[in-house]
Amino acid sequence: MVEINETENSEKKGLNFVEQLVYDDLQEGKNGGRLNTRFPPEPNGYLHIGHAKAICMDFGIAEKFGGTCNLRFDDTNPVKEDVEYVDAIREDIHWLGFDWGDREYYASDYFPKLYDLAIRLIKEGKAYVDDQTSEQIASQKGTPTTPGTESPYRNRSVEENLDLFERMNNGEFEEGARVLRAKIDMASSNMHFRDPIMYRIIKHPHHRTGTTWNVYPMYDFAHGQSDYFEGVTHSICTLEFVPHRPLYEYYVKELADESYCPRQIEFNRLNLTYTVMSKRKLLQLVKEGLVAGWDDPRMPTICGMRRRGYTPDSIKNFISTIGYTKYEALNSISLLEHAVREDLNKNATRVMAVVNPLKVIITNYPERETEMVEMENNPEQENSGVHTMPFSREIYIEREDFMENPPKKYFRLAPDCEVRLKGAYIIKCTGVKKDSAGNIEEVYCTYDADTRSGLPGSARKVKGTLHWVSAQHAKDATVRIYDRLFDVENPATETERDFREMLNPESLKVISGVKIEPFLAENAVVGNKFQFQRIGYFTPDYDSNPDNIIFNRTIALKDSWEKAQKK
Ligand code: ATP
Numbered sequence: 001m002v003e004i005n006e007t008e009n010s011e012k013k014g015l016n017f018v019e020q021l022v023y024d025d026l027q028e029g030k031n032g033g034r035l036n037t038r039f040p041p042e043p044n045g046y047l048h049i050g051h052a053k054a055i056c057m058d059f060g061i062a063e064k065f066g067g068t069c070n071l072r073f074d075d076t077n078p079v080k081e082d083v084e085y086v087d088a089i090r091e092d093i094h095w096l097g098f099d100w101g102d103r104e105y106y107a108s109d110y111f112p113k114l115y116d117l118a119i120r121l122i123k124e125g126k127a128y129v130d131d132q133t134s135e136q137i138a139s140q141k142g143t144p145t146t147p148g149t150e151s152p153y154r155n156r157s158v159e160e161n162l163d164l165f166e167r168m169n170n171g172e173f174e175e176g177a178r179v180l181r182a183k184i185d186m187a188s189s190n191m192h193f194r195d196p197i198m199y200r201i202i203k204h205p206h207h208r209t210g211t212t213w214n215v216y217p218m219y220d221f222a223h224g225q226s227d228y229f230e231g232v233t234h235s236i237c238t239l240e241f242v243p244h245r246p247l248y249e250y251y252v253k254e255l256a257d258e259s260y261c262p263r264q265i266e267f268n269r270l271n272l273t274y275t276v277m278s279k280r281k282l283l284q285l286v287k288e289g290l291v292a293g294w295d296d297p298r299m300p301t302i303c304g305m306r307r308r309g310y311t312p313d314s315i316k317n318f319i320s321t322i323g324y325t326k327y328e329a330l331n332s333i334s335l336l337e338h339a340v341r342e343d344l345n346k347n348a349t350r351v352m353a354v355v356n357p358l359k360v361i362i363t364n365y366p367e368r369e370t371e372m373v374e375m376e377n378n379p380e381q382e383n384s385g386v387h388t389m390p391f392s393r394e395i396y397i398e399r400e401d402f403m404e405n406p407p408k409k410y411f412r413l414a415p416d417c418e419v420r421l422k423g424a425y426i427i428k429c430t431g432v433k434k435d436s437a438g439n440i441e442e443v444y445c446t447y448d449a450d451t452r453s454g455l456p457g458s459a460r461k462v463k464g465t466l467h468w469v470s471a472q473h474a475k476d477a478t479v480r481i482y483d484r485l486f487d488v489e490n491p492a493t494e495t496e497r498d499f500r501e502m503l504n505p506e507s508l509k510v511i512s513g514v515k516i517e518p519f520l521a522e523n524a525v526v527g528n529k530f531q532f533q534r535i536g537y538f539t540p541d542y543d544s545n546p547d548n549i550i551f552n553r554t555i556a557l558k559d560s561w562e563k564a565q566k567k
């Protein structure tokens with residue numbers, strides 16, 4: 001029994017339209033006040049950010065109103081399905097922070113009941129075996145404004161239909177030779193009512209039922225009934241199922257009585273710029289080796305995002321920002337990236353890493369001396385504490401932070417100019433050493449010993465502050481810099497080009513020889529989130545180990561893309 005407390009009542013205005021419909025049903029006492037949703041993935045690929053939107057709705061609404069949410073694998077097509085996907089789907093839902101308890105179901109568990117229903121419909125003259133090919137059947141469908149043509153097999157006897165359907169399931173006929181169709185109305189204004197296919201022959205072993213079946217139900221003949229068998233009260237799905245709803249209700253009514261009937265409600269799919277979301281295309285990218293796997297950090301999959309360093313909160317916050325509507329839209333990937341930055345800004349540990357190192361020698365600092373300076377772990381979080389970092393005579397700074405002939409208002413390091421080394425001293429550049437080609441090899445500086453953080457001279461102000469690491473103490477690391485996988489804003493609409501031609505050739509850059517502070521090397525453990533100061537957010541990759549430290553760049557500190565695109 002669902003209890004809606006006063007807070008929930010007063011928050012009523014803040015409900016999205018699906019929550020509003022569910023709330024109203026609960027208030028009216030429908031289904032005895034019960035709320036049961038389901039998330040129904042087909043185990044034919046890994047979950048992506050679009051599925052996350054459905055998961056947040058299906059599990060979120062159950063949580064909000066004290067109901068339950070089933071996980072149901074919609075495993076009705078053995079050709080494309082695999083247990084690898086089942087396991088990955090479970091892991092991803094858990095990682096997002098949702099749980100289905102013991103309510104894990106499989107559409108394949110209902111194959112016997114669905115078969116019985118099919119037999120009953122045949123006996124009642126509501127279904128028939130059609131010997132035509134799928135092409136012939138499609139050519140008779142008609143158009144939304146002209147009626148379809150009835151199949152010459154439509155009026156077979158019940159006995160013949162029963163016999164043929166049974167033999168279809170016994171494996172007597174080849175795939176495509178026959179189908180079972182519902183006998184509804186070839187002139188219906190709803191195309192889905194024009195004698196939809198209920199069963200087709202598939203002679204491929206199923207990952208759960210093996211070779212028990214040679215006929216498999218179509219989505220439309222399985223979904224609503226599965227909802228019904230499980231006692232689902234609200235079957236929430238995406239907008240492309242709106243025209244399927246009458247058929248959903250038609251089949252469910254063959255089972256349901258007055259007291260209970262699941263209700264289908266549709267919301268808009270998540271579409272993202274610079275992204276393809278079709279599982280078929282994502283599978284192609286994986287199979288053809290165009291990405292490193294389903295969990296390649298450039299993939300829009302949940303596991304790819306996890307590997308890249310996105311957090312469940314950032315994904316959930318993004319989804320709650322875009323909301324649920326009844327209109328299809330294309331959401332900017334920048335919004336997702338913004339949510340990721342916001343969350344990491346609050347939670348990532350600040351560290352020093354120099355991606356493109358240039359050596360700086362502090363000539364008035366004693367050789368062989370090392371002192372430890374304190375670094376704040378996270379200024380956005382009280383009590384996040386500090387860690388220490390070694391300072392010594394030779395350090396690395398970012399090559400981009402030095403210019404021999406700087407323009408005006410250049411606040412980084414340049415001859416005769418001063419900068420602060422974050423957390424340490426003010427230094428002044430006194431000279432450079434160049435190789436024979438004129439490239440700067442080393443920069444010479446002096447430091448002002450009074451300016452160390454904490455000393456009275458630390459109040460002295462200079463315009464620029466640089467990140468740095470001690471050369472002698474730094475560890476080497478590799479960073480993988482990811483960019484958007486596609487360089488076209490909406491790959492799905494550019495139908496005249498193959499989507500693989502739209503891949504961004506710059507989507508992965510690998511930089512080795514990155515110098516990182518010892519604290520970062522010690523904490524380079526998968527799952528940890530870091531902000532490399534002034535550079536971006538990074539997380540250790542699965543391939544990383546203490547002898548070969550590898551970071552994924554989760555996201556740059558600022559969104560440079562939108563600007564670059566507008567130029
Ligand atoms: P594809 O068409 O790429 O195979 P699908 O929608 O068939 O994807 P399913 O595994 O059947 O994938 O999806 C499970 C649930 O997730 C469905 O309820 C579906 O509506 C929902 N879903 C899938 N893609 C999106 C999306 N982009 N936005 C919101 N919900 C989605």
Ligand code: MG
Nearest residue numbers: 041042074219
């Ligand atoms: Mg589907």
